[in-house]
Amino acid sequence: MESLVSTMVGRDDVQGELSAFMTATEGQALILRGETEVGKSALLDHVAGLAASENHRVIRAAGVEAEAELPFAGLHQLLYSLLPRSAGLDEGHRAVFDVVFGLRDCKAPSVMTLGIAVLDLLSLAAAEQPLLLLLDDGQWMDASSAEVCGFVGRRLTGSSVKMLIAVRSDVGSRFDTSALPELPVAALPERAAGQLLDLRHPRLDTQTRRIVMEQAMGNPLALLELPAYVNGGHHGRTAEEPLGFGDVPLSRRLQHVYGIRIERLPAPVRDELLRGALDGVGAGPGGNHAPGARYRMREADEAVAAGLLDTDPATGDLVFRHPLIRTTVVRLATPNQRRAAHAELAGVHRHDVERRARHLAASIVDPDEEVAAALEAAADSATRRGGAIAAVAWLTRAAELSETPADRSRRLGDAAFIAGHAALLDQARKLVRSDLPPGASESAAAVVTSAYVALYEDGDVRAAHRHVAAGIESLRKDSAHEPADVLTRLVNVLLAISQYAGDSVLWDRTEQLMDSLGDRVDTRSAIYRDAWSDVVRHGAGVHERVERAFAGVSELEPWDVSRLAVAAYHVDTLSQYRPYLQRAVDLEVETGAVATGMTMLHLIMLDQLAAGEWDDAERTGQRALELTTSHGNALFTHHTRAYLGLLAAMRGQVERARESQAVLDAWARPRGVGFLTQIADAIGTAAALSEGDYEAAYLYAIGITPPGSFERYAHQASRTLLDLVEAAVHTGRLEQARRHAQAASDAGLPGVSPRLALITYGALAMTAADEKEAEDMYARAEAHPAGAGFPFELARIRLAHGVRLRHTRGPKAARPVLVRAAESFERLGARGWAERAQAELRSSGAPARASLSYLTALTWQERRIAELAASGLTNKEIGARMHLSPRTVSSHLYRVFPKLGVTSRAALRDALGKTGAGGDV
Structure with a gap:
């Protein structure tokens, strides 16, 4: 689009705000929001000029509709x-860029x-020269890139980087919820x-000027472009003749203006x-993959002369003056x-799987x-x-283009399967229905989709189980017509x-x-199967x-990562896989599974x-609750409330916990959702x-499993081992408590998971x-390496140890152990x-809370890092x-050492022990 910098009129207030934005001493981000063609691009040009005069490096990019579905296409431009x-x-950071821009085949980062x-x-680049990032047409930015830009924009304070993003007010965008300041x-x-x-048009007659003012409605681009059209440019029509626009939106009017110029050009x-x-020419240097430069237009001088194209001063390439021109051409x-044209472009991008x-x-x-x-491969890459x-x-388009019914059915099944994981259950149902001829029996893909709907939307586990079991039984008897992954999907659901x-x-x-298979x-x-069913009987070796x-996580689909992580949860080794989940979750909840x-x-x-x-955990739970509720996933909504209720109970927020318990039980028990x-x-x-x-705790605990045994297929039976034993001890049921503890030992629970040990x-x-x-067992428990991961x-x-010591060996022996317990509970x-x-x-003679006074010297994070370092973990x-x-x-430990009066990691455990926190790792 032709720059309006030299003719900027009526923008004094906005220009003043932008000047203040550029002269601010710290980095920041700002969104320019206005209707289509209102002059946002001209304002970006204005800011670019200000930046150049202040020796800033200016980087420009633009969202484009053609790439709105290509993950990280916009970020690659920028x-x-x-x-x-x-x-x-x-x-590590180099690898992150290699992954998202297709140079390395690994799981996408969060x-x-x-x-x-x-x-x-950005900080590295800005260290040499202040940096200005300009993003035009942000509403067309792909979701993944917009999320990252929002994250970055909120964290520019203290840097020499500024970011200015222009978005249309009449089109929704990911920047609408970015929490960035707006102008x-x-x-x-x-x-x-x-x-x-x-x-710009000083010789317009009065009638033409009036028509243009009425039709432009204060839109700068319309004020510049409409006069030539009104002044007889449309097939000899005079200014007195009506334009015939009626209530057509302004952008359509301008497309008509551009269309006249385009139609007059030679066919080539x-x-x-x-x-x-x-x-998407004119929107930056290409898509999400490093080689993905856009098509370079040549031999289009007539289009330049017609005011449709400009020359990019940085690259010399021909670019469209305005996104509306691109739209009109198409x-x-x-x-x-x-x-x-698409066929030629596919050849241009033959090395880029998704764009081709x-x-x-x-x-x-x-x-x-x-x-x-090719589409199937692109779908796999995108997933x-x-x-x-x-x-x-x-995949849906791949099914449409399949040459055989079998391939069509397989691809529709794959599309429905991914749609189910993407919470697009209505779309999944439509896909499997479109593959079902009249009178035909239900396909395996349809069975999987129906099961997802019954499970997620209604929590109907009984009907869903019957349906899927019948599908597996049918496939077991006649497997010639279905690929192996179809059977695996049925088994997994x-x-x-x-x-x-x-x-x-x-x-x-x-x-x-499963045995029959x-x-x-x-x-x-x-x-x-072994992890999700009954870890007491099948959990050995699952870890x-x-x-x-x-070990092969880069080859795993997102649903495989989550399923394996669920298995890790059941054997209490989830912490080592949390980084994989955190890298994946933000991507998946936006445009993925x-x-x-x-x-x-x-x-x-x-x-x-x-x-x-x-x-x-509270913040994560609330985020999950908002997500599950917004997608109408009743099962996951109640699942989330279950964990929030459990957290409330552990915190002592009893009323809130019992309210969650009542709602959960009323929904799940009639449906048979035993989990x-x-x-x-x-x-x-x-x-x-x-x-x-x-007493109440004991009654609830034996509702999960009776003392002395672990109910088959009850996942909470082993998880509430300590609850049942402790409640039984305090209610005088020592025989039941001993029998239950011994049953855990006899079942080999210490070998199943660190927490169970x-x-x-x-x-x-x-x-x-x-x-x-008792002392041997307390020592074994308190010295167990798992203690750091399960502080509650x-x-x-x-606490139980301290109480016992107070009764058997006196208050002095009990105090250090009780101090450690009290500090942990308060910290939690x-x-x-x-x-x-x-x-x-x-009761042991210590003044109230005096034992915790040493903690004021360290922050919670410093204490936690010191404890982990004392346990022998590396940085x-x-x-x-x-x-x-x-x-x-390392920085935290540098501050911790002088506070504790030590000079080495080796001395940390003794120092923490002397202050009353020793060993709480």
Whole structure:
């Protein structure tokens, strides 16, 4: 578009705001928001001029409709010229850029991980010269790039980087919720509009001037473009004749103006414009992959003379003056012309899987297996990069272009499968219905989709189980017509249904079916069965199998990552896989496998709960609740409320916990969703324990499993081991408590998971009749390496130990152990437990809260890092555990050492022990 810098009229206020934006001493981001063609691009030009005069480096990019579905296409534009500087970053951040721009085949990073890498790259570039990023037409920016730009824009304070983004007010965009400051750009007031019109078209007659002013409505571009059209440019029509626009939107009017100029061009020039328009020319240096430069238009001088193209001063390439010209070029072309142009562009992008496939798909009408296969490959690429929604569209088109019914059916099934994981259940149903001829039996893909709908929307585990089991039985008898992955999908959804049902009868049927399939069961499905069903009986060795499966994480689909992480949760090793989930979840909940993203949020919350990061867990849970509610996923909504209720119970927010318990139980119990009814009982148990109502806690706990045994297929049976034992001890049911603790030991629970080892030793210590045996077991529990990962359980064991010591060896022996328990409960925010620990401290002769005075010297994060370092973890391992960089960990330790009066890591444990925190790692 022709620059309006030299004729900027009526924009004094906006220009003043932009000048202040540029002269601000710190980096910041700003959104310019206004209607189409209101002059936002001209204002970007104005700011670019200001920046150049202040020796800023200016980088420009623009969103384009043609790439709105290509993940990271916009970000590639914005960073293209800076990527050579990534050599100055550490290996981790270089790898992030390689992954998102297609140079390395790994799992896509999260918004946070990528955003931090972008911030580091920008800081590196701005260290030599202040940087200004200008993004035009932000409403067409692909979702992944917009999320990263929003993340970066909110964190520019303290840098020499500024970001200015122009978006249309009449088109929704991802920047609408970016929480960045905005500057509105309104239409010009009548007086300013008249000044601009008179300045650029000084010899208009009165009638023409009046018509243009009425039709332009203060829009600067319309004021510049309409006069030539009104003044006889439209096939000799005079100014007195009506324009015939009626209520046509202003952008359509301008498209008509541009259309006249386009139609007058020679056919070869129009073809050249069409290729450029379909490939987004003028929107930056290419798509999401490094080689992906856009089409370069040539031999289009007539289009330049007609005011349709400009020359980019930086590259010398021909570019469209305005996005509306691109749109008009495409709309004027015939379908055959568009298909021919797409075919040529597919050849241009033959090395870019996704861009080539997009053009190929638009280039043909009749079935073509080569194109269908290319689209299938593009869908696979998009899925791995967090673009499951785009993958559904490409697979659907691939099905349309398939040459055989079998290939068509397979691709529609794949599309429906991904749509189900993307929370597009209505679309999934339509896809499988479109593949079902009248009178035909239901396909395996339809069975999977129906099961997702029954499970997620209604929580109908019984009907869903019957439906899928029948589908597997049918496929088991006649497998000749279905590929192996169809059977695997059926098996996996049956396992998910069985897990939620938590019913021994349904689980028995599931295991019978899987046994009948023999070696046709996928190795990962076998892991899911053993982990999700009954870890007491099948959990041994699952941890190692999960670890081996995660070794090939770059080859895993997002749903495989989440399923393996669910298996890791059941054997309490989730913490080592949380980074994978955090890298994936932000991508998946926006444009990817949304339902899978919901599960990932649950898992992240569970790991935060286990690690004692309860405030973070609350935030994660609320985010998951908003997501599940907005998508109408009733099962996941109640699942999220279950974990929020459990957190409330642990914190001592008893009223809130019981409200969650009642709502959860009322929804899940009639439907037979045993997984959730067990959590409801666990909430009741935890809430009762928190307020010291041990009788109620015992009754809730034995509702999950009777003492002395572990109910088959009840996932909470082993998880509430310590709850049942503790409640039984405090209600005088010592025999039941001892029998239950011994049952845990006899079942080999310490070998199943680190948490089960910790609480089994604690339960054995609480129930030991012999003092030496009790002390041995308490020592074993408190020294267990798992203690650092499960601080709530460890604090409970310490509290019980301290109480026992006070009665057997006196107050002095009890005090150090009680101090550690009290400090942990207070740090966690476990109100009821903290009050009980303080009461025990007072009984041991310690003044109230005096024992915790040493903690004022250290922040919570400093204390946590010191404890982990004292346990022997390296800075890198601590960083992975707390999701910090090793450099940040080192900085914290540098501050901790003088506060504790030590000079080395080796002295940390003794220093913490002397202050009363020793060993709480």
